[in-house]
Amino acid sequence: xxxxxxxxxxxxxxxxxxxxxxxxxxxxxxxxxxxxxxxxxxxxxxxxxxxxxxxxxxxxxxxxxxxxxxxxxxxxxxxxxxxxxxxxxxxxxxxxxxxxxxxxxxxxxxxxxxxxxxxxxxxxxxxxxxxxxxxxxxxxxxxxxxxxxxxxxxxxxx
Ligand code: DLZ
Numbered sequence: 001x002x003x004x005x006x007x008x009x010x011x012x013x014x015x016x017x018x019x020x021x022x023x024x025x026x027x028x029x030x031x032x033x034x035x036x037x038x039x040x041x042x043x044x045x046x047x048x049x050x051x052x053x054x055x056x057x058x059x060x061x062x063x064x065x066x067x068x069x070x071x072x073x074x075x076x077x078x079x080x081x082x083x084x085x086x087x088x089x090x091x092x093x094x095x096x097x098x099x100x101x102x103x104x105x106x107x108x109x110x111x112x113x114x115x116x117x118x119x120x121x122x123x124x125x126x127x128x129x130x131x132x133x134x135x136x137x138x139x140x141x142x143x144x145x146x147x148x149x150x151x152x153x154x155x156x157x158x
Contacts, residue, residue: 014045017074024080033129034079037139062100069108075150077113113146
């Protein structure tokens with residue numbers, strides 16, 4: 001939980017939502033924290049049988065999120081960690097993943113959980129990963145924000 005008193009801190013009933021998680025595989029220790037946080041949020045919001053799909057890297061998140069969105073999921077939670085290196089690669093992968101996920105949300109009119117960490121170093125990522133000693137849990141936060149969005153979209157469509 002974020003612990004900052006935001007609406008995301010109070011779980012609400014999402015048992016009727018179909019939710020998928022797509023998770024990159026780089027920086028596995030951080031990813032374990034993000035994935036645990038996301039699954040914890042889904043459990044607390046009573047989401048049943050979430051589908052979890054792993055992809056190689058964050059660059060691959062949007063295309064798989066798009067395929068999941070096309071399958072009729074109410075929300076897709078995207079998790080990844082990109083750490084700055086010595087080349088412009090960081091910018092390219094970060095932009096492609098961020099822009100791609102935003103496009104999936106708008107093209108499919110679906111809630112996308114934006115659980116993508118873009119950090120200067122591993123410590124920044126660990127601080128946000130919801131692990132023991134972390135100050136933030138971005139996997140939980142991104143998931144509860146997506147669930148809130150999915151519930152809102154359902155209400156608007158009714
Ligand atoms: C190649 C690459 C690099 C250098 N760094 C990361 C990273 O920090 N985080 C991440 O999720 N993925 C990284 N990748 C892999 C790319 O996202 C992608 O999987 C490959 O370029 C293959 O398409």
